[in-house]
Amino acid sequence: MLNQVRGTHDLWGDSADLHTTILEQAQIYLSGFGYKEIITPILEWEDLFERTLGNTADIIRKELFRLVSRGDKDKEVVLRPEGTAPVMRAYLSHFMPPQHEKFMYRGPMFRYDRPQKGRQRQFYHVGVESIGSDHPWTEIETIAMALGFLNHLGIHDFQLELNTLGDEESRHAYTNVLVSYFSGCQSGLSAESKHRLLHNPLRILDSKAPEDQPLIQQAPLLQDSLTDVARDHFHTITSTLSELGIPYVHNHKLVRGLDYYSHTIFEITTDKLGAQGTLLAGGRYDKLAMLLGAKKPIPAIGWAMGVERVRLLMESSWKNNASTPAYALIPLDDSCIKASFDLAQTLRKEGFSITMLLEGKVNQKFKRAVSLGSPIALIIGPDEAASQTVSVKDLSSGEQKTMSPQDVIEHLQTQA
RNA sequence: GCGGGCGUAGCUCAGGUGGUUAGAGCGCCAGAUUGUGGCUCUGGAGGCCGUGGGUUCAAGUCCCAUCGUUCGCCCCA
Known part of the structure; x- marks a missing residue:
């Protein structure tokens, strides 16, 4: 018998119906916020992701599915590992920046990673990208929409975690503070974190290594390096979320592996799925457009939700009444x-x-x-x-x- | 990329320290019931024991490799 490709799964019966239902409901629910579907190709030039994700990101270093190139010798084609960069590419080539546009997408993504619960090599994202608005309410509405969508699907058992990376000035200042702090106590760090110190110092903050914990506890907070503008921006968001009655946790250690994020970042997590507990994650990425050749930053925010993880949560309680039996x-x-x-x-x-x-x-x-x-x-x-x-x-x-x-x-x- | 668990019938799983013909439940098929399912009874089919190599008189069982799967590390929307 022929095996299926590692990290891929067949879906049939109720699981297939539920998967399809999630994708359908995404389109219905998100269109209620003015998001329109955009369908971008599964194939993209590797260059698109190398420029946007940063070549120190694991996604680039070891997780891309590369395809054998035929015609274009110096350009490699890859299966897309995420949806944000392709949507921005499409926005820049078909729309008129900085016109505010709101996109939703849904489809398979590919990462060559070791499979485990909630992690496959081919997996589906439902995502949104709101491009062209720097208004704090864009973030607020986008976050509220994410929570609302999960509730709409019948998922209530999760936590919203939130942080700000600040603007470029804040982040730059903080990175310096952090590097000098951790350099001073380098010998106490785990091997992985020593490596992060050179390539991606912010990532040390969400290390799980026990020996890193005391050092992380004592580490300077990003909050203290924020510029006034960045601080005000984030304060508007947190105070408004409180006003709206949306519970959140300000997690000072929440950071991002991808280079293009700034200001607000957030994750929606659950403890019901083991190690892969992030249901949905996103943030503001004003710098991305410039990485793709725009002359100025274009304010943008988005998130993506793991369809398989959401499906696993829904599977036990979901009643399949969508299709009456033949x-x-x-x-x-x-x-x-x-x-x-x-x-x-x-x-x-x-x-x-x-x-x-x-x-x-x-x-x-x-x-x-x-x-x-x-x-x-x-x-x-x-x-x-x-x-x-x-x-x-x-x-x-x-x-x-x-x-x-x-x-x-x-x-x-x-x-x- | 790193570490642990697991691969035996369509499915869920048993198979101490190697030993003759590899088992159970569910499902499937046949009959009791020749235009009618469920309940019951009787009978039956179905297995390169993931794959390749090794040790041995003898391997489902031990060793190595490989593939798949699962959980964690790493990573991640």
């Missing part, structure tokens, strides 16, 4: 198939789902009808075919009546 139609022998097919087509025109059972013997067909979840069996044997009638059997009570096709339509309508 009614089973049983031709008793081959001579009745044509009459059965005609009836099926008639009923389908009335909007009913009909599945004609062709395989197996008669008793197997009845068994199959039950296991498919059909509440009734529609039966056509030689007698029914000759008299142009249908026998309708209620599979829970066992009652059976013979009636005309017109009466079947009425019968099914009262059932539904």
Whole structure:
């Protein structure tokens, strides 16, 4: 038997329906905030991500799926690992900056990583990007929308964590403070954090290594390096969230692995999924546009939600009422198939789902009808075919009546 | 990229210290019930024990490799 590609999963039945439901509800819910769907390609130039994510990011160093290049020798094609950079690329080439545009996207992303619970090599994101507005209310509304969407899906057990990275000046100042602090106590750091000190000092703050914890506790806070402008911006957001009754935790240690973030960053986490507890994460990324060649920064904020993680949370409690089961139609022998097919087509025109059972013997067909979840069996044997009638059997009570096709339509309508 | 657990029937899993023909439950098939499912009874099919190599008179069992899976590290929207 051929294995599936590592880190990919087949979905069928209720899981597939739930996956699709999440993607559909995303489009419906987010359009209520004026977000319009944008569909960008799964294939992009590697350059797009190398420029935007920073070449120290793990995503670039070891997690990209690269495709064998055919024509363009010096440019590599990759499967997209995230959605923000492609949306910004599309915005810059098809829209007129700094016009405010709001996009939502949904689709598969790819990262070559070791699979575990809630982490696959092909996974789906639902994401939003609001590009062209630096108003604090853009952040507030975007965050409220994220929480609202999870609630809309029936998820309530999560926590909103929030922090600010400040503007470039704040972040630069803080990085210096932090590097000098950690350099002073370098010998006490874990090996990983020593490495981070050189490449991505902010990341030390969310190290899980036990030996790092006391040093992190004592570390200077980013808050103390903020410029007045950055401080005011963040204060507007936190005070407004409080006013709106949205609970949040100001996590001073929350940082980002990607270079393009500034000001507000946030994560929505759960403790129900083990190590991969981030359901949704995002932030402001005013610098991204310039990395892609814009002459000035373009204010932007977005988030992305892990569809599989959300699905795992919903799976136990979700009731699949989206698709009513198809009614089973049983031709008793081959001579009745044509009459059965005609009836099926008639009923389908009335909007009913009909599945004609062709395989197996008669008793197997009845068994199959039950296991498919059909509440009734529609039966056509030689007698029914000759008299142009249908026998309708209620599979829970066992009652059976013979009636005309017109009466079947009425019968099914009262059932539904 | 690093570490631990697990791969046996369609599914869920048993198979002390190696030992003849590898088991159970559920499901499936047949019959009791030749146009009718569920309950019951009787019978049956179904296994390169993930794959490759090694040790041994003998390997599902021990060793090595590999693939897959799972949990964690790392990383991440």
